[in-house]
Amino acid sequence: MTTSLEELTRLTDAAAAAAPIWRASSADDRAAWLTAIADALDAHVDELVEIADRETRLGATRLRGEVGRTTGQLRLFASVVTEGSYLELIVDDAASDATPPRPELRRMLIGVGPVAVFSASNFPFAFSVLGGDTASAFAAGNPVIVKAHSGHPELSRRTAAIAADALAAAGAPDGSIALIEGREAGNALVQHPVIQAAGFTGSVSGGRALFDLATGRPDPIPFYGELGSVNPVVVTPGAAAARVAELATGLVGSFTLGVGQFCTKPGVVFIPADTGFEDVVAASVAAAAGGPLLTDRITSAFPDGIRDLLTDSSVEILAHGAETADGARPVVLTTDAAAVTARAETLLAEVFGPVTLLVRYGDAAELRAALAAVPGSLTATLHSEPGEDVADVVELLQLRAGRVLFAGWPTGVAVTWSQQHGGPWPATTSLHTSVGATAVRRFLRPVVYQDAPEALLPAPLRDASLASLPHRRNGVLQVPSA
Structure with a gap:
């Protein structure tokens, strides 16, 4: 009509x-x-x-x-x-x-x-x-x-x-x-x-x-x-060491919520290398269910978006969620911070649906360089531990988003006087x-x-x-x- x-x-x-x-x-x-x-x-x-x-x-x-x-x-x-x-x-x-x-x-x-x-x-x-x-x-x-x-x-x-x-x-x-x-x-x-x-x-x-x-x-x-919004999440070495299982479970629950169709879905997660974080996420996502997507256009765009990410030689499939007879199956991809810094336009493209990209970083300098390449988002999240020096990370995150979360997950937006749901382009105009x-x-x-x-x-x-x-x-x- x-x-x-x-x-x-x-x-x-x-x-x-x-x-x-x-x-x-x-x-x-x-x-x-x-x-x-x-x-x-x-x-x-x-x-x-x-x-x-x-x-x-x-x-x-x-x-x-x-x-x-x-x-x-x-x-x-x-x-x-x-x-x-x-x-x-x-x-x-x-x-x-x-x-x-x-x-x-x-x-x-x-x-x-x-x-x-x-x-x-x-x-x-x-x-x-x-x-x-x-x-x-x-x-x-x-x-x-x-x-x-x-x-x-x-x-x-x-x-x-x-x-x-x-x-x-x-x-x-x-x-x-x-x-x-x-x-x-x-x-x-x-x-x-x-x-x-x-x-x-x-x-x-x-x-x-x-x-x-x-x-x-x-x-x-x-x-x-x-x-569009990729809603970056940063996990520090201290956080990964202190609560890796909790973080992995929280991430899977957030990026699969609503079959990954929330505008605040954590689409890219920066994790310290060699901490076992990827293995715990892979185990956690195995039981996560997918489901039908909202429209035929979204349904066809989801696998296309994943294929586009996989064309980059740095990207690999870490794990899938449970098989589903109707709709999209959750998927976790991995890459590294150097690749994101070099090819952010490709690797940080939003894919609407139940997918997230884990980005390994080796040190603080690698993390800062990759965060500087992240486009504007609605949210940015930091998981850290007391005593860690994260002031520069917070500064980078607040430059990238309208809402900065600490020790939480971005899906869900409270309707209040203080809420800010917006961010630098392309999150909003x-x-x-x-x-x-x-x-x-x-x-x-x-x-x-x-x-x-x-x-x-x-x-x-x-x-x-x-x-x-x-x-x-x-x-x-x-x-x-x-």
Whole structure:
């Protein structure tokens, strides 16, 4: 099913009409709209999980949990709206005795306007029609048009219908949410003059194509893409000696979670040579199960990606997981740090699915050189022991990723105020997060009102509202008492 350009025009016209209403909506109304969507998803969870499992084969348990994450995310953004600090309210009072004299200036963030959201395949709820991009765009005060992912079209249509009904019943304007389908319609959407920003989760090639369309418009718009990520892990000699079995088990569990289809999968693991780490991983992975991948395209790309890695003479297959009758079988590959340093473009290419690459290093210099070649990632992980000098490793890892983990595994992303889910290219196209409260910042822009009459100011910038909202006045932070 493909959305016609005529239908796209009708939907963008409706979104354009809804945008001023969303922008001017009160915090209470906007929070109520977000909560209404969350409540509706919870009410339809059995129906939605059945559809999702049929289309994605991710399993009812995983999918039900994902619905809970999605509704929790919507409610988090409702609390962001009512808390108010996301508006970044700032007032500088007029000062006639300043040099030069200063006018009254009141600054806040407002919604950019209609937002395009491109769904992901691997999280059919949390990164799809009502995922973080849509939730944060709504919280910022913008209507949304979603481009459905071809991997779960029926689920996308039903989810969008439930959301539209919930918003209408809660009093939100027509045009608040819409769904389109088809690559041509998606390309046209990101180029449409009504659209003021876009969010995307998917492949580097697909994201780069849309990024170029968004920035190549006569009026370029911000494009927030979450693309490829190998999520490097470093195991120090001390960690390997102290807890090799624990680390091997943790690695296997992480890179095979969700059949290796998490964007935070540890795809490359730097291990000290001659510590027996590889043997323990090989033994641990033997019982690890694979399973079906999300789409036919992903299924065919998985063995192709492994073959591409194996074309390098340094790469060998260390071990496979358990045989599976349906889908991808886990695999562990090995190489060395010198090869990664010399041929990073080949050896550090992301392969979507249950595969990880162990990279042996002989000393700290070899490790640093290889880490310097690692592309931008969503996460970077360090496993070390107290007393080891790892400051330079931490510095390299924080240059490579938006989230640095210590003694853990990167799969799993907490939806919180402090979360950063983003990283240098090619992990993302921007500095912002796509998960957590500050994801709202992507779909806002600053406006300053100079010497504005009280009646013409947006409500949050009026003194009566400022009394109950966090703001900065004449450079001093004002935090209302609870």
